Amino acid sequence: LSESAVSVEPVEILPGLFLGNASHSEDLKSLKKYNIKYILNVTPDLPNVFERDGQIRYLQIPITDHWSQAGDLANHFPDAIKFIDEARSNGCGVLVHCLAGVSRSVTVTLAYLMFARTLSLNDAFLLVRSRKPDVSPNFHFMQQLHSFEQQLNIDPTQSASAKQALYSASSSSAASSCSSSSVG
Structure with missing residues (x-):
């Protein structure tokens, strides 16, 4: 991966949802x-740098990017989805x-999109x-996402309208109502 391909800032996937x-x-x-x-x-090991000052709320999922923990990541999808919501x-x-x-x-973000927007794994991935x-x-995380898609009863061939609605969603950050007091 070239230095220029790495984003300097986090990437907004949906309004208010950033991947980085x-x-x-x-x-x-x-x-x-x-x-x-x-x-x-x-x-499992990166610090929650701003946790002590109380301005940012954290959820840490202590998973390595290794096939042996793929199932463990899927076990955290419900908490991750709730946190993002x-x-x-x-x-x-x-x-x-x-x-x-x-x-x-990316795996957690895909799970969120599949759940919150009823997108197939393929449509979420394309977005x-x-x-x-x-x-x-990684391959094992993708297997977990396929299983999650089945659990959600998402038909990969029927999500085109949801995809259209998602692509047309505004990417403006209308997050002005968020205040530090709401994350205490």
Whole structure:
């Protein structure tokens, strides 16, 4: 991956839902710019840098990007979806990140899109890739997402209308109602 292909700032997938990497989670300027008050850290060892000051709410999913933990990541989908929904319903930005922003965080973001927007895995993947080309969840995470798609009873051939609605969604960050008091 070339240096120029790495995004300097997190990428907005849906209004208020950002996908990024470790450096994005430590960039206070970008976090403030996008009103990100929630951070979903999908790593076992990266620190929650701003947790102590209470301005940002964290959820950490301690999973490595290794096939042996693929099933463990799927077990965290419900908590991750709830966390992302909470942030967005409060009008706050939420950053989903892992180390590189390519596999674990993408997997969680795909699960959220499948659940919240009733998108097939393929449609969710195409949406994320259209906004962030360097996505590559590992094979075992993709298997978990296929299983999740089946659990959600999503027919991969019937989600075109949902996809159209999602693509036409505004990408403006209308998160001005989010305040630090709502994340306490």
